Amino acid sequence: MSELVLETEKLDKVYKLGGRQVRALSDVNLQVKKGEFISIMGPSGCGKTTLLNMLGCLDKPTYGKVVLDGVNITKVPEKGLFKIRKYKVGFVFQTFNLMPYLNAIENVELPMEGTKKSGDEKRKKARELLKMVGLSEREEHRPHRLSAGEQQRVAIARALANNPTIVLADEPTGNLDSKTGYEIIKLLGKLNIEQGTTIVMVTHDSHKAAHAGRMLFLSDGRLLAKEKQGTHLLKKELICPYCGREIQPDDTFCPRCGKKL
């Protein structure tokens, strides 16, 4: 059995809004194994981002615990959380959130600031990551000179800068057109297959969610018991999820049934 990298236990989050209590998450129990690509699906306001914030140490639960890579992060004092965010978590945001005053490679280098890596090592690592996301030619470009898809690729490269235990992607295709969105999902899938990166993606788009290995459903702050298998696992096995025939890693369409992979 694969090792668990992320586990939540009876996770509750209650917000106080104008004197009344709003329960954003309720009794969420989630397990993520190393190398998994999970999508958490649900409508807007169901608590997806709240859950992701708990998993990424950006927020503390009202009750319950989050264990990331064997560390109960709910017990870690505020001052120590930045290290977990730096080394164990990689964030991918819906709005990319790149620094406009830095070029692509500098944006990727940013999380490595304050690590023990030398300047040359940081640059080398950033270059490798940009190559991995297919942006070798654009490393000197500032965000405003990159397309939305390219910006999200830079953001993904940035998330991987410190080899995190897990990548948390919050609606990574939300600001992209359908075609570019699929390319980003495919890139995440590729990273999962080739690099073994553990990915938790939240989205309200069922089509995109279906490309993950495992689909979880969140409704009104509760994680539903039903789970679905996405197409990713079969693709990982180089099997077309639609016709069951063999496919190649670089195939965009199934050579047999012609469906988009």
Next chain:
Amino acid sequence: MYARVNHLGALTRAVRNVSRRKIRALLIIIALGFSMAIMISIPAGIVANQKATQDLTENLSNTISAMEEQINTTKTLIECSAASTQFNRTDNFPGFPPGSAPPFTFERQEVYINETIGDEIATIDGVKEVVPFIEVSSEETTSETMNSPRGSFKITRPLYTITGVCLNSTFIDDYSILPTNITGEPLREGDSGVILMSLNLSEYYGVGVGDKLEICGESFTVVGIYNSTVQGSTGARTVYMNIIDAQTVTDNIGNVSRFDVYAENATCVNDIATVIEAAYSELSVTTYEDRLATLENVQEGYQNTLENAESTLSQTQAVATQEILIAVAATSLIIFFVMLYTVRERTKEIGVLKAIGFSNWNVMSQFMLEGTLISLMAGVVGIVIGSIGAPILSSYLLPHISLFGGSQGRFQSDFGSVNPGIASAAVATNVLDPQIILLAFGVAVLLGALGSLYPAWRAARTSPMEALRYE
């Protein structure tokens, strides 16, 4: 403007952030620069004023010593001059309202006496020698701008004085009728058509030894130049020539301005003076005792001047301290609000930085560095503005130091040559001291760091989740 560096660092990010909004950064830096310029200019003004006061003290002390020395070595001298030879001022100096000093003019009312009187005086018992002089102001005038911390004002006076001396070898050798410290040749017995002139006047006309100079329409050869400058003074501009030449060119044949009458010994000075006063009412007679009394008056006047200057200086320092404190507060507040606004504006960015693993300290130092960078740039702008505008700024910001107050009589003294020295001591030249520049940089760094401390701390304390939600 973007720094091109291979490796990304906090400083690079700070520079890029500051230069992101160039116009805004420029306006802030200029505003802060003015504040800094005030901080720089005021100490420069104070230092200049302190130096002016110090120079004044030294100059007055030198002048008093010179007068004392002169008086003590001439105990047998009785000065007999045409009674009304004096300066008349046409101005409201020194009590002119601050900032509205009008130009004023010195006019010498020159009255002459017949030179034959000298021969008559020589016959009085106890008189050893009678040395005649003629002193005539040039028609050409000069306007001098005098700077004071409150502003500059203009003085118009004759450009130079023609002094005609009797070129007799006894007078030259025994009675010091000519200046010393000469470049070239001194005037000698029987010389005619030649002049000995003061260095400042030769510089004014651009003539040297051997050159010709036209005086009252006549051409004279410069045989010697003497250094008239004493410390802190421009000295008197004077041309010495044969008394006959002077009388001729100034159309004063047979006239003199004064006689220096030397008694055989100090005991008969008063008797001789009494006889001269009784016989020649047109002469103003001054003896050793009179000169001592004048010296006391002058000393008293100078003392008042110094006290006045010192008192104003201390007032100036008090005002300057207040103004510097206001400038410091203004600078800190500008940085504070600018950085507070910047933090608010970049809340989302702070959220992202924290989400990707920036510690509170990383975030805080980033904003403090930016604040410090802005104030450092403002420091540079301030030094530039301060270098150009320090005299103007300090003249507007600091109270006027009246170096002349309480000593009106000084200009009427017989020791006319000391006046330009006193005037020049009041010139406050506001030159920025390297120490002040260094101090300004230090203050800039400190204020930048202090002003951005709270905003940076707020940025560091921002919850990443809330910051990410901020639009």
